[in-house]
Amino acid sequence: MQRITHPLVGAAMLAAIAAPACAQDLLIKAGRIMVAPDSILEDSALLVRDGKIAYVGNDIPTEARARAREIDLGDHTVSPGFVLAATTLKSDADLAEGAFAFTPDLRVAEAFDAWNEHLEHLAPSCVTSFGMAPSPRNVAGGVGVLAKPGKTRGRIAAEDAFVGFSLVSAARSQERDPTSLMGARSLLSDAFEAARVGVEVGPDLAVLRQVMSGARSAMIYGDTYAELNAALALGKQFNFTPVIIGARDAHKVMGKLTERGASVVLGTLSPTKRVAELELPKKLADAGIPFCFAGRPDQLRVSAALAVRHGLSREAAHAALTRTPATLLGQQSAVGALRQGCSADFLVFDGDLLDLNARHIATWVDGVLLCGAEQTQNQHSAGANR
Amino acid sequence: MQSLRSLLVPAVLVTWTLHAPGPVAQEPRTPEPRARAERSRPGNESPRAQSQDPRRGRGRSGGRRRGLTVIEAAVVHPVSGPPIENGVVVIRGERILAVGLQGELELPANTQIYKYPNGHVYPGLIDASTDAFTDDDLRKDNKLNGGSELSEALVWTGDRDDQLIRHGVTTAYVSVRSSAQVRGQGAIVRPHVDRFELWEDKEQAALQLRMATGTESQHPLQRQAQLAAAEKLFNGLEDYRDAKEKFDKDLEKYNKDFEKYLEHHRKKNGKDEKKSEDEPEKSEGKQAEEPAEAPEGRRRGRGPGGRRRPPEGGGEGGETEDLLKGVLETDYTRALALIFEQQASSPAPQDPRGRRRPTGGRPAAAAEQKPADGKPEGEGGKKEEDGPKRPKYPKRPKVDPQKDALAKVIDGVMPLRVEAQRVEELRAALRLQRDNDVPLMVLEHAYAAGSIADEIAAQSTTVVLTNVMPHALGAPGEKRNPFAKFDVAALPRQLDEAGVPFAIASGSARLASVLTMMAANAVGAGASPEAVLRALTLTPAEILGVADDTGSLTRDKFADVLVTDGPLFASDSRVLLVLSKGRTEFERD
Numbered sequence: 001m002q003r004i005t006h007p008l009v010g011a012a013m014l015a016a017i018a019a020p021a022c023a024q025d026l027l028i029k030a031g032r033i034m035v036a037p038d039s040i041l042e043d044s045a046l047l048v049r050d051g052k053i054a055y056v057g058n059d060i061p062t063e064a065r066a067r068a069r070e071i072d073l074g075d076h077t078v079s080p081g082f083v084l085a086a087t088t089l090k091s092d093a094d095l096a097e098g099a100f101a102f103t104p105d106l107r108v109a110e111a112f113d114a115w116n117e118h119l120e121h122l123a124p125s126c127v128t129s130f131g132m133a134p135s136p137r138n139v140a141g142g143v144g145v146l147a148k149p150g151k152t153r154g155r156i157a158a159e160d161a162f163v164g165f166s167l168v169s170a171a172r173s174q175e176r177d178p179t180s181l182m183g184a185r186s187l188l189s190d191a192f193e194a195a196r197v198g199v200e201v202g203p204d205l206a207v208l209r210q211v212m213s214g215a216r217s218a219m220i221y222g223d224t225y226a227e228l229n230a231a232l233a234l235g236k237q238f239n240f241t242p243v244i245i246g247a248r249d250a251h252k253v254m255g256k257l258t259e260r261g262a263s264v265v266l267g268t269l270s271p272t273k274r275v276a277e278l279e280l281p282k283k284l285a286d287a288g289i290p291f292c293f294a295g296r297p298d299q300l301r302v303s304a305a306l307a308v309r310h311g312l313s314r315e316a317a318h319a320a321l322t323r324t325p326a327t328l329l330g331q332q333s334a335v336g337a338l339r340q341g342c343s344a345d346f347l348v349f350d351g352d353l354l355d356l357n358a359r360h361i362a363t364w365v366d367g368v369l370l371c372g373a374e375q376t377q378n379q380h381s382a383g384a385n386r
Numbered sequence: 387m388q389s390l391r392s393l394l395v396p397a398v399l400v401t402w403t404l405h406a407p408g409p410v411a412q413e414p415r416t417p418e419p420r421a422r423a424e425r426s427r428p429g430n431e432s433p434r435a436q437s438q439d440p441r442r443g444r445g446r447s448g449g450r451r452r453g454l455t456v457i458e459a460a461v462v463h464p465v466s467g468p469p470i471e472n473g474v475v476v477i478r479g480e481r482i483l484a485v486g487l488q489g490e491l492e493l494p495a496n497t498q499i500y501k502y503p504n505g506h507v508y509p510g511l512i513d514a515s516t517d518a519f520t521d522d523d524l525r526k527d528n529k530l531n532g533g534s535e536l537s538e539a540l541v542w543t544g545d546r547d548d549q550l551i552r553h554g555v556t557t558a559y560v561s562v563r564s565s566a567q568v569r570g571q572g573a574i575v576r577p578h579v580d581r582f583e584l585w586e587d588k589e590q591a592a593l594q595l596r597m598a599t600g601t602e603s604q605h606p607l608q609r610q611a612q613l614a615a616a617e618k619l620f621n622g623l624e625d626y627r628d629a630k631e632k633f634d635k636d637l638e639k640y641n642k643d644f645e646k647y648l649e650h651h652r653k654k655n656g657k658d659e660k661k662s663e664d665e666p667e668k669s670e671g672k673q674a675e676e677p678a679e680a681p682e683g684r685r686r687g688r689g690p691g692g693r694r695r696p697p698e699g700g701g702e703g704g705e706t707e708d709l710l711k712g713v714l715e716t717d718y719t720r721a722l723a724l725i726f727e728q729q730a731s732s733p734a735p736q737d738p739r740g741r742r743r744p745t746g747g748r749p750a751a752a753a754e755q756k757p758a759d760g761k762p763e764g765e766g767g768k769k770e771e772d773g774p775k776r777p778k779y780p781k782r783p784k785v786d787p788q789k790d791a792l793a794k795v796i797d798g799v800m801p802l803r804v805e806a807q808r809v810e811e812l813r814a815a816l817r818l819q820r821d822n823d824v825p826l827m828v829l830e831h832a833y834a835a836g837s838i839a840d841e842i843a844a845q846s847t848t849v850v851l852t853n854v855m856p857h858a859l860g861a862p863g864e865k866r867n868p869f870a871k872f873d874v875a876a877l878p879r880q881l882d883e884a885g886v887p888f889a890i891a892s893g894s895a896r897l898a899s900v901l902t903m904m905a906a907n908a909v910g911a912g913a914s915p916e917a918v919l920r921a922l923t924l925t926p927a928e929i930l931g932v933a934d935d936t937g938s939l940t941r942d943k944f945a946d947v948l949v950t951d952g953p954l955f956a957s958d959s960r961v962l963l964v965l966s967k968g969r970t971e972f973e974r975d
């Protein structure tokens with residue numbers, strides 16, 4: 001064996017051994033690629049590089065196409081992954097400071113458990129990113145994050161995504177202030193006023209200043225007519241546009257929602273709900289009020305399908321699962337679509353995902369297959385033969 | 387005269403046209419329709435809800451059927467065969483006349499044609515399990531038993547839960563999920579837009595048994611004890627049937643013997659008969675109940691021994707003492723007295739005609755009035771040394787409606803529907819079927835059926851699935867929910883692969899609107915679309931025993947037809963038209 005004597009050659013070899021191997025590009029080919037709800041490509045492809053969408057469709061350079069590992073999904077449909085706008089992943093105890101109701105400066109990122117057992121159920125439910133919110137048990141809960149499930153553990157994608165507030169009954173406790181909706185409303189109002197007029201404020205009021213300036217979005221839990229009115233009034237008084245989580249009585253405040261430009265995060269829809277609730281998504285869409293679905297991650301697709309059954313357009317339903325929640329979280333450039341620069345978070349179905357007879361084939365997050373089958377040209381599934 | 391005749395004929399024709407009935411509809415058997423309409427909630431029922439006469443109820447296209455009705459659509463799904471593109475369904479009256487390709491048939495001039503260029507035609511859906519037309523009282527009644535006939539308690543309220551027909555359901559099996567172990571006998575109904583009708587001869591369609599222990603019984607030993615109680619359901623049935631058979635035979639023998647006995651006395655006392663014929667006329671209208679009458683249940687008057695006419699000249703047993711007064715000197719009337727004595731000593735069924743039964747004192751009164759010869763009646767036969775002995779009326783066994791229902795199950799007249807969820811419950815149900823030779827058994831819920839599908843197939847048992855929505859039983863990873871681990875959506879594929887016939891049902895009237903979404907979900911979980919479509923139509927028809935009349939678009943079956951504006955499994959597929967026995971029940975504007 002010839003001995004290596006030249007020092008440069010040896011150094012190059014050592015560098016090659018020490019440096020991590022770059023992941024190969026992925027060329028995802030499919031019969032239908034939904035870049036966004038209003039942008040659908042037929043018989044097209046995506047180039048995934050380092051976990052992000054590098055190129056879409058005809059923009060893919062020939063040499064990149066040639067170097068990439070090809071995954072041919074045949075007639076299947078590729079869709080952006082679902083964005084779950086607000087959840088605590090059943091970690092309410094860690095995401096609510098029980099002794100104090102007003103803690104806007106607490107950070108969910110510091111309580112995020114990357115090995116939360118519920119993370120593993122997100123990918124099979126088509127959820128590729130989610131807003132982890134403070135618990136609704138605090139009137140001002142803290143700063144939420146955008147997080148994602150992973151192959152072995154979850155991770156935080158954006159640490160300071162939004163601020164969580166709450167006016168629901170869970171935030172009112174007889175053991176500490178506030179004990180009533182009036183008290184909760186007054187607490188927030190006084191705090192925002194202090195943040196507005198104060199010269200030097202602490203970290204808690206500084207967060208409120210950011211909300212008023214638009215630097216952070218505000219998500220407020222509210223269900224009843226009174227709670228919704230209080231949330232909208234707060235937004236009007238302090239010049240911010242709330243995103244209301246829950247909004248069970250949204251149909252009673254449609255005019256005010258439109259007037260304030262507010263958005264709504266609806267809970268899970270189920271067939272046993274009242275017809276008024278099942279028809280609410282269509283009414284919101286007709287009124288131009290942005291909305292999305294939340295609640296149980298495994299019921300997002302069913303919620304959207306039920307909304308379609310009760311008159312919502314398919315485009316609006318797709319948006320409610322992807323682009324709209326991303327926008328509400330201020331993360332539309334990162335998730336919720338398959339445009340260039342977005343995370344390679346996508347789903348594979350053998351039909352339109354809003355039809356429950358379409359089979360869920362796979363979920364990818366950051367260009368990594370988390371669940372399902374990786375299709376190649378030689379491994380078309382039987383479900384494609386309809 | 388000529389001018390009068392020329393007026394008479396057209397007058398007759400006009401009169402005939404006005405009063406000529408439409409095509410004969412099978413008169414539905416709807417118990418107490420007026421009472422049910424009265425129980426409807428005010429304001430919720432349509433004006434047509436007042437009418438229970440099917441010939442008066444109308445769909446949007448009008449009531450009277452004339453000529454042929456034809457439905458042309460982009461795709462016709464017969465279920466009994468492959469889909470037909472550009473298909474046509476031809477209907478005459480209540481029945482399907484033909485199914486085929488458009489343009490192949492020459493249609494008469496007065497044919498009513500529905501054209502749906504983008505539509506899909508299916509058989510009317512069959513919901514194999516619903517609680518529609520039941521109220522909370524019935525659903526929560528834990529005192530139901532095998533003799534409870536749910537058809538007697540169904541009500542129409544006209545609210546959202548009764549609108550099965552709007553979702554394309556033309557036939558449904560109704561039962562309740564009370565906490566009772568034996569939940570009565572379910573019924574098959576045909577929903578309409580403003581009422582429902584019971585399917586003839588299917589008012590007692592199946593016997594419901596609960597072997598599911600639910601989430602309350604968490605300990606295996608506790609569940610085992612509950613199952614053991616259910617497995618004793620058929621205990622004593624054989625003895626009961628033997629006792630009934632014996633009674634029937636004894637009664638038949640009694641009838642024959644008594645005829646002989648009476649005949650003997652008629653011949654022997656010919657003159658006395660003529661005299662005594664005048665006496666019974668005084669008591670005409672008080673005819674006694676025939677001793678041979680042995681009703682089967684509380685509602686039906688027919689008995690296994692058949693209806694036996696009272697002896698000639700016999701009077702009703704209402705006023706026995708008056709009846710017997712003055713006429714007890716003859717042997718013939720002595721025989722009548724003996725008849726009355728037997729009736730008084732045997733259990734008295736309720737006479738639907740409202741006639742009074744012999745009083746309890748009659749046997750004593752009859753006994754007091756001994757024949758002139760002084761001998762007691764029991765020894766009357768001794769006097770006729772060459773005549774037949776007076777037969778003794780057989781003792782009727784105590785009627786048990788639940789056992790009567792179980793007997794029907796054993797005889798294959800009525801299926802046994804068993805709600806069983808876990809593996810041990812399903813196996814207990816299968817064991818029950820094996821041990822008691824139950825010919826027809828249907829498993830309901832059957833969440834764990836996937837793991838024992840081969841065992842179910844081996845016993846030719848059918849399955850009715852409900853809750854076939856994603857994670858309907860609980861969220862993934864829900865630790866305290868013992869049912870969260872079951873993947874109900876995968877069951878159709880698993881059962882289909884094992885060859886187990888299965889139906890997909892709503893389980894609840896509120897879920898009828900998503901019956902097709904449940905089916906779609908099953909396809910999404912891997913089941914074949916053909917098997918799933920069959921699970922909404924022909925398979926439930928077979929399970930309910932009505933497949934000869936409905937469940938597919940086949941010649942001579944009822945014209946139960948559903949038309950949608952797109953494929954049935956699409957989330958936004960809307961119902962455009964629903965026909966039930968050829969009559970328009972729903973039509974979207």
